[in-house]
Amino acid sequence: MSNVRIVTDSACDLPAEVADKMGIEIVPLSIRFGEDEFIDREQLNVAEFWNRCVNMATLPETAAPAPGQFESVYRRLAAEGTTGIVVVSLSGQLSATIQSAELAARSLTDDDNLKLDIRIVDSRSVSMGIGTIAIACARAAADGQPLDAVEALAYELSDQTRVFAALDTLDNLKKGGRIGGAKAFLATALSIKPIIDVTGGVVAEAGKQRTRSKALKHLVERFRSYHGRVENLAVLHADCSAVDVFVEMLRPYYDGDILIGEIGPVIGTHGGRGTIGVAFHETT
Numbered sequence: 001m002s003n004v005r006i007v008t009d010s011a012c013d014l015p016a017e018v019a020d021k022m023g024i025e026i027v028p029l030s031i032r033f034g035e036d037e038f039i040d041r042e043q044l045n046v047a048e049f050w051n052r053c054v055n056m057a058t059l060p061e062t063a064a065p066a067p068g069q070f071e072s073v074y075r076r077l078a079a080e081g082t083t084g085i086v087v088v089s090l091s092g093q094l095s096a097t098i099q100s101a102e103l104a105a106r107s108l109t110d111d112d113n114l115k116l117d118i119r120i121v122d123s124r125s126v127s128m129g130i131g132t133i134a135i136a137c138a139r140a141a142a143d144g145q146p147l148d149a150v151e152a153l154a155y156e157l158s159d160q161t162r163v164f165a166a167l168d169t170l171d172n173l174k175k176g177g178r179i180g181g182a183k184a185f186l187a188t189a190l191s192i193k194p195i196i197d198v199t200g201g202v203v204a205e206a207g208k209q210r211t212r213s214k215a216l217k218h219l220v221e222r223f224r225s226y227h228g229r230v231e232n233l234a235v236l237h238a239d240c241s242a243v244d245v246f247v248e249m250l251r252p253y254y255d256g257d258i259l260i261g262e263i264g265p266v267i268g269t270h271g272g273r274g275t276i277g278v279a280f281h282e283t284t
Contacts, residue, residue, distance in 0.1 A: 084147030165277020
């Protein structure tokens with residue numbers, strides 16, 4: 001294992017087996033349903049999350065990890081012989097997670113017994129946008145790249161990461177108070193599927209399509225416009241039955257492996273069940 005390690009948070013939506021294989025450490029956020037609070041993926045899996053959402057009139061709340069959660073990971077990695085860490089965090093525009101990572105790093109600066117250099121990078125992304133950056137950085141570290149180079153790669157990829165997706169339901173936007181009930185009802189009746197785009201660390205509306213099939217075709221056509229300039233493609237989905245069909249629609253336009261990540265509670269809270277999209281790095 002390299003002496004440079006990658007740490008990220010559970011908003012990355014990386015499959016656990018991929019994170020384990022790559023030696024990527026994931027610090028979990030928390031999900032709160034009323035008075036009940038759960039540690040993401042540890043105390044609440046994705047299926048349980050969606051089952052709870054069905055019966056809730058309001059959205060669950062998400063909370064950033066405490067600085068102590070990051071500190072315990074930093075200390076454990078140091079004890080394993082790690083000398084450098086690159087943290088790839090959920091967009092700082094959307095969560096205080098990066099602040100917790102920074103506070104934890106600062107708390108270790110006075111520990112003379114700890115020889116650990118921690119670099120923290122805002123992914124300015126969500127879901128597999130974060131995950132693809134973490135994977136690329138873990139590969140670089142495993143190839144023996146020094147800490148400075150791995151950090152530089154994380155910053156470079158944060159500029160090159162593209163994420164766009166189609167929502168399947170407006171329920172979560174309605175529960176979150178972002179749209180009114182009448183508008184949500186009308187949109188549902190008309191089968192309107194909003195398209196969202198992650199740009200500069202924020203999630204923005206990028207149009208709408210009528211019906212799920214048109215939304216998928218729109219995503220594929222938009223992806224196709226990047227043809228020849230794509231690396232590290234991933235598909236992200238929130239318990240979406242169309243994921244296999246969508247992957248096959250993308251294959252003619254991408255020669256590499258397509259990683260599939262299931263959207264978890266942190267991002268799923270806002271996007272809703274059935275959301276599907278892509279994350280990738282645009283090359284120049």
